[in-house]
Amino acid sequence: MxxxxxxxxxxxxxxxxxxxxxxxxxxxxxxxxxxxxxxxxxxxxxxxxxxxxxxxxxxxxxxxxxxxxxxxxxxxxxxxxxxxxxxxxxxxxxxxxxxxxxxxxxxxxxxxxxxxxxxxxxxxxxxxxxxxxxxxxxxxxxxxxxxxxxxxxxxxxxxxxxxxxxxxxxxxxxxxxxxxxVYVDAFAGARPDPRWVGTPEAPTVVFLGRLDEPRKGLPVLLEAVPEVRRAFPGVRVLVAGRGDTGPAEVRELLGDDADAVEFLGGISDEEKAQLLASADVYCAPQTGGESFGIVLVEAMSAGTAVLASDLGAFRRVLDDGQAGALFRTGDPADLARVLVGLLGDARGRARVAAAGEAAVARYxxxxxxxxxxxxxxxxxxxxxxxxxxxxxxxxxxxxxxxxxxxxxx
The missing domain is CATH 3.40.50.2000 (Glycogen Phosphorylase B;)
Structure with a gap:
């Protein structure tokens, strides 16, 4: 109250x-x-x-x-x-x-x-x-x-x-x-989809958002892909959302590293819950203009570790990094560094996910x-x-x- x-x-x-x-x-x-x-x-x-x-x-x-x-x-x-x-x-x-x-x-x-x-x-x-x-x-x-x-x-x-x-x-x-x-139970009860579930050698990282809005930060995540791929050659970056950005633009930006990026297009609410429940890490690379971060709470509810830019709104949702990992806003190198650390530490990632699940009741x-x-x-x-x-x-x-x-x- x-x-x-x-x-x-x-x-x-x-x-x-x-x-x-x-x-x-x-x-x-x-x-x-x-x-x-x-x-x-x-x-x-x-x-x-x-x-x-x-x-x-x-x-x-x-x-x-x-x-x-x-x-x-x-x-x-x-x-x-x-x-x-x-x-x-x-x-x-x-x-x-x-x-x-x-x-x-x-x-x-x-x-x-x-x-x-x-x-x-x-x-x-x-x-x-x-x-x-x-x-x-x-x-x-x-x-x-x-x-x-x-x-x-x-x-x-x-x-x-x-x-x-x-x-x-x-x-x-x-x-x-x-x-x-957020309807927390709808995400907490979502079943992972085998198409999107990762493995230690091929972990999955998810991005959700409009692809043609620069402030949503997809270019920041894409620029981090080559460095992440050097540590995890099988990594899959699953991109869901509508917009003009697609495989051709990513191929021009990343070359052969574009093979790690998969575009899912627009998805339903049910598919979103399943996608979040399937991911090893949900990444929110937004660069500004965010007042809250609802998708962070949805990912936390699904039991997925969250990695987000350190915008003020995101810091508050993630309890200053206690309920999710943070990286310097707009910095692909720092995003890659923190993401590689999360993907390489299953126990640490589970602790981050558990802290996120514990924090969502208020939402x-x-x-x-x-x-x-x-x-x-x-x-x-x-x-x-x-x-x-x-x-x-x-x-x-x-x-x-x-x-x-x-x-x-």
Missing amino acids: IAGLAPAGSRPLRVGIVCPYSFDVPGGVQFHVRDLAEALIDRGHSVSVLAPADEDTPIPEYMTSVGRAVPVRYNGSVARLAFGPMTAARVRRWLEAGQFDVLHLHEPATPSLSMLALWIADGPVVATFHSSLVRSRSLQLAYPLVRQSLEKIGARIAVSEDARRTLVEHLGGDAVVIPNG DWSTVTHQVLTVYEMAVEGSAAPVGEDPTSLRGARTALRRLRGDDS
């Missing part, structure tokens, strides 16, 4: 959750929203999620789509966002139909659905902030658009201390830290959902009415849209 907060009440709530990013190419925020919604439903609450998605994108029945989104460069990657007057009208209809006890917005400073919902809605509003940025031109531009609306937020959540720091420095105010959740959705519900109850108790429409929202939205277009007339 969060220090200083009373236990969450037991009455069922009508919860509206808004995700700013499209489910066409889901990432960490989308998975967080999906899993939170399903955890709340399992506890007897009524949940509706609003998110962008193309017509042919399969979405669960509790989700409402506002239609397709537009790719926009944001926070070092490409985010698919939905914005504009037609989208705002859909948000308004969804809010009116939902009659929610509490509205939960994710990333409300991102120019997409959550920002629109924040302009339009009035009543008990909770916001979760995911991003971790040292300096953000995007947030600096967004702040004038949401400055007054931020006062509507009754309770703020940050998924990590890094995300909390970004909120405080760029938008002001503070937040309670509630981490991303299980059973714990995280209780903490989120506690925040919901605080927001609801502090409001005199359920979620409705802000009578000033139409004028405010029009003004903000003109600012976005650069028209201040």
Whole structure:
């Protein structure tokens, strides 16, 4: 339970959750929203999620789509966002139909659905902030658009201390830290797949992430492959995820050492759990822009030793190297050195994996959902009415849209 907060009440709530990013190419925020919604439903609450998605994108029945989104460069990657007057009208209809006890917005400073919902809605509003940025031109531009609306937020959540720091420095105010959740048992109970299980002579190292985002660090891992292969000629580096990087690019970079790298493409949630359970080491070579590290927790839950760059967010998840190994961010030579040490020490690797398994209980959705519900109850108790429409929202939205277009007339 969060220090200083009373236990969450037991009455069922009508919860509206808004995700700013499209489910066409889901990432960490989308998975967080999906899993939170399903955890709340399992506890007897009524949940509706609003998110962008193309017509042919399969979405669960509790989700409402506002239609397709537009790719926009944001926070070092490409985010698919939905914005504009037609989208705002859909948000308004969804809010009116939902009659929610509490509205939960994710990333409300991102120019997409959550920002629109924040302009339009009035009543008990909770916001979760995911991003971790040292300096953000995007947030600096967004702040004038949401400055007054931020006062509507009754309770703020940050998924990590890094995300909390970004909120405080760029938008002001503070937040309670509630981490991303993981269904620990789903990974702990995953069966290894013989295709991906290593041997002492041919260990397997796994990378998961979007392949064409430099901050995910795949080039750092690839540059370490020749050195690792000198110690373990049979090593297999299994790369799962979507993107333009493929065998041809790796062959050009590594030459004959490219034989150690296998591209698996996009994989399902079940396959991800099996892949993590099969690996000797999960490697997270990200170079920045990470506020948490959910895949680290998933690998730890699967009983796999984790090796990660020493970003602040990763250090905190790995208890400063007690629950996983760390290497200098962006340094392929140091990555290779630490990875070779892990692969060559089965007992040490098992100790790292066991420490990771012991550390993940605080991230299980059973714990995280209780903490989120506690925040919901605080927001609801502090409001005199359920979620409705802000009578000033139409004028405010029009003004903000003109600012976005650069028209201040």
